[in-house]
Amino acid sequence: MPNFSRRHPRIPWSRRQLLQAGALSLGGSAIAAGLWQRRPSVAAPHIPDIEVSKESLERNGFDPLQIVRDFDYGTVYYENGRRIREFRVEADSTVIQLNRAIDYVSWNLNGRVPGPTLRVTEGDRVRVIFHNADGHSHTLHFHGTHPEEMDGVNPVRHGKTQVYEFDAQPYGIHLYHCHIAPVTRHVEKGLYGLFIVDPPGGRPPADELVLVMGGYDLDNDKHNELYVFNGIPNVFRDRPIPIVQNQLVRLYVLNMIEFDPAVTFHIHANFFRVYRTGRSLTPDEETDVITMGTAERHILEFAYPFTGKYMFHPHQDHIAELGCMGFFDVLSEESWQKAN
Numbered sequence: 001m002p003n004f005s006r007r008h009p010r011i012p013w014s015r016r017q018l019l020q021a022g023a024l025s026l027g028g029s030a031i032a033a034g035l036w037q038r039r040p041s042v043a044a045p046h047i048p049d050i051e052v053s054k055e056s057l058e059r060n061g062f063d064p065l066q067i068v069r070d071f072d073y074g075t076v077y078y079e080n081g082r083r084i085r086e087f088r089v090e091a092d093s094t095v096i097q098l099n100r101a102i103d104y105v106s107w108n109l110n111g112r113v114p115g116p117t118l119r120v121t122e123g124d125r126v127r128v129i130f131h132n133a134d135g136h137s138h139t140l141h142f143h144g145t146h147p148e149e150m151d152g153v154n155p156v157r158h159g160k161t162q163v164y165e166f167d168a169q170p171y172g173i174h175l176y177h178c179h180i181a182p183v184t185r186h187v188e189k190g191l192y193g194l195f196i197v198d199p200p201g202g203r204p205p206a207d208e209l210v211l212v213m214g215g216y217d218l219d220n221d222k223h224n225e226l227y228v229f230n231g232i233p234n235v236f237r238d239r240p241i242p243i244v245q246n247q248l249v250r251l252y253v254l255n256m257i258e259f260d261p262a263v264t265f266h267i268h269a270n271f272f273r274v275y276r277t278g279r280s281l282t283p284d285e286e287t288d289v290i291t292m293g294t295a296e297r298h299i300l301e302f303a304y305p306f307t308g309k310y311m312f313h314p315h316q317d318h319i320a321e322l323g324c325m326g327f328f329d330v331l332s333e334e335s336w337q338k339a340n
Contacts, residue, residue, distance in 0.1 A: 042207045044069060045242035045329075045336050056232075060096045062112035064230035065239055068209050071196070072116040085124045085168075089115065089140060091156075091178070091191065092133040098226060098233055104216060107134060107178075107189035113231035114212040114256070115176070115193030122171040122197050128164040132156045138186065141179035142195055143295070145169050153179050171199040173252055173278035173297045184258040188217050188224075190231070192256045194297070199281065206250035206301065207243060213265070213314070213324060215257040222259055227314075227324035236312075236326025243328050244336050245307050252278075254297040257319075262293045264315040267302065267328070275299035289315055304330040 057063050077084040089109050096106050096113065109115030120126055130140050139162070141152035146166035156162045177183075178191035194210060214231065215224030226233045243249055251272070257263055266289040273283035274290060278299045290298065304310065309327045313320035331339070 042205050043244040043247055043333070043336050043340075044207050045244060045331055045339065056097045060232070061094065062231065064232050064235040065241065067112065067114070067117070067230045068211070068241055070117060070210070071119045071208070073119050079125075082125055084127055085120050086127040086129065087116070087118055088129045088131070090131045090133055091138040093135065096231070098216065098228075102218065102226070104218065105189075107136065107138070107186060107191050109191060109193060113190035113214065113228075114254075115191070117194045117196065117210050117252075118176070119196045119198065120168040122168055122200055124168045126164075126166055126168050129161065130156060130164060131161045132158055134158065136186075137180055138178045138191060139180055140164060140176050142166070142176045143174040144172075144195070144197065152176075155180055168197045170279065171197045173197075173254070173299060175254055175256070175295060175297060177256070177295075184222070187256060188215060188258045190214070194252060194254055196252060196278070203250065203281070204248070206248040208250045208252070209241065209243075210252045210254075211312075212254045213257050213263065215259065215319075215324075217259065224257065224259055225322070227257065227319045227322050229324060229326055233323025234325065240309055240327035240329035242336075243304065243330055245330050245332050246303055246305060248301060248303050251300040251302070252297070253292075253300055255292040255294060258294060260294075260316075260319070262291055263319060263324075264289050264291050265300075266290075266313060266315045267300075268311045269306070270302050270304055270310065272300040272302040275301070304328065306330065307332050307335075 074085045074087040077086060091109055093105055093107055094111060095103050098104050106113050128140060132138050135158055137155035137157050139152040139156055150164050150166045152164060174195040174197060176193055176195050178186040180186050211229050214228045216226045217223060218225040229236055253265055255263055271286050271288045274285045276284045276298050307330045309329050311327055313325040
């Protein structure tokens with residue numbers, strides 16, 4: 001079975017490897033991997049290098065602040081004139097450091113919680129090569145529209161590979177997660193991620209960010225003891241997300257907190273425009289707090305007119321106080337230019 005590389009997750013497999021994994025034979029030539037649809041030219045501030053977090057970042061193998069602006073567009077192939085967007089995703093178990101006192105055995109995808117943010121355009125053919133390196137059976141179930149055989153509910157056992165292939169539709173913000181019972185356990189352990197399907201014409205330029213809310217049940221009592229944005233408690237409290245004053249921010253927010261029926265998301269000192277499930281090009285409403293059930297997700301757009309550090313968090317204060325709280329660090333354009 002081919003080895004998956006976490007350090008280089010987009011290196012394409014050979015034709016022979018794909019056939020061994022059960023994929024459809026390739027009929028066309030591959031073109032360069034990477035960001036075929038790059039984000040428009042916007043001011044994305046440099047991520048600060050925080051000494052205090054280096055040990056935990058190196059141990060965990062992923063940086064929640066990098067996840068904020070990390071979109072995986074896969075590897076592009078053309079087969080019989082059709083554009084194929086291919087992704088490789090591997091499930092495994094790794095220990096992550098949640099804080100100085102707590103280590104946690106996560107079940108994760110490509111070595112991170114949440115899994116990679118997969119991004120395509122409506123109408124693309126999506127091919128996801130899923131390998132299960134973990135000792136437990138897992139799957140990938142994608143939200144959206146696809147045939148029954150691609151629904152990701154049949155177990156993929158240890159050492160096995162499953163190819164999921166379908167057309168990307170409809171446009172909007174979707175998600176994917178493991179669907180092995182008990183699903184709450186597999187999701188709570190970290191087996192989930194965002195799946196963004198862009199409209200054919202795209203959206204206006206913006207600084208695009210990803211925040212995924214999750215919870216950790218540390219003692220298996222079906223109650224979360226810690227809550228997180230992008231996998232680690234309080235990471236954006238200690239390392240605020242830098243954005244630029246007066247610049248449009250497009251936030252993709254997903255609630256994957258199990259065991260709590262619903263949570264809210266709130267930003268301080270501002271309002272945001274809501275595009276529910278990303279299924280519209282015009283906002284549904286404007287507010288400063290929105291309620292989300294598990295697996296609910298939205299696009300939130302806003303710009304800060306003043307510099308400073310502004311809090312964001314669920315308005316269930318106990319959830320915020322148990323790790324699901326952070327800050328936007330709004331920089332003036334002058335400060336951003338000096339830093340970059």
